[in-house]
Amino acid sequence: MTSTSEGRLPNRDPATAAPDSDTAPGPGRQHGFLRGVLGFLTDLLEDFLGEVAVQAVSCALLIGVLLGLVWGWGQxxxxxxxxxxxxxxxxxxxxxxxxxxxxxxxxxxxxxxxxxxxxxxxxxxxxxxxxxxxxxx
Incomplete structure (x- = not known):
């Protein structure tokens, strides 16, 4: 038979959740969820705008290089x-x-x-x- 360090048998009763602020529904939990969703959407928008900016600069540089090659070929x-x-x-x-x-x-x-x-x-x-x-x- 197994026992704990105090010499007692382990508790075999199903665990009952103690009511604490993390599991209880309330305004604090809802605000945390909304704050997380808002943070995710903000990060998503920042990443999207950053990618658009990088693509725009890359396309502008490519067009500049191509125009430079066309002009240089004429020279x-x-x-x-x-x-x-x-x-x-x-x-x-x-x-x-x-x-x-x-x-x-x-x-x-x-x-x-x-x-x-x-x-x-x-x-x-x-x-x-x-x-x-x-x-x-």
Whole structure:
């Protein structure tokens, strides 16, 4: 037979809920519920408006980049292509650097790949600029 530390048998009676302020219905409990719902709706609205603002800024930047590319293509196609190559190389190199930072045990392959990609991009830009200024077209 099991007993408690005082030597008595454990109480097998069903537990009766003691009336306290947490379980009793009343205005305090209703206000807490409404306060929780209002807090949830406020957080939801703030998150929604934040996402809308981020999307609007992202779309404006994308439109600006596209307009810049169209304008640049009219000025100098070779320079526009080299700029795109440099931007893409930088973006991929940045991702590779973050991957290397997040995986210290596999750092060297990522860093080597980023260095090779940067070198290839720089050589490609040099050839594009050289080819556009050689006068052989």
């Amino acid at each position: 100098s196609p070779a320079l526009t292509l080299s700029t795109v190559v440099i931007l893409l190389t930088g973006a991929v190199g940045t991702v590779a650097a973050f991957k290397a930072r997040n995986h210290p045990d596999h750092r060297w392959p990522w860093l080597l790949g980023a260095a090779m990609l940067t070198t290839v991009g720089a050589v490609a830009v040099w050839f594009i600029l050289y080819g556009s200024n050689c006068g052989c077209t």
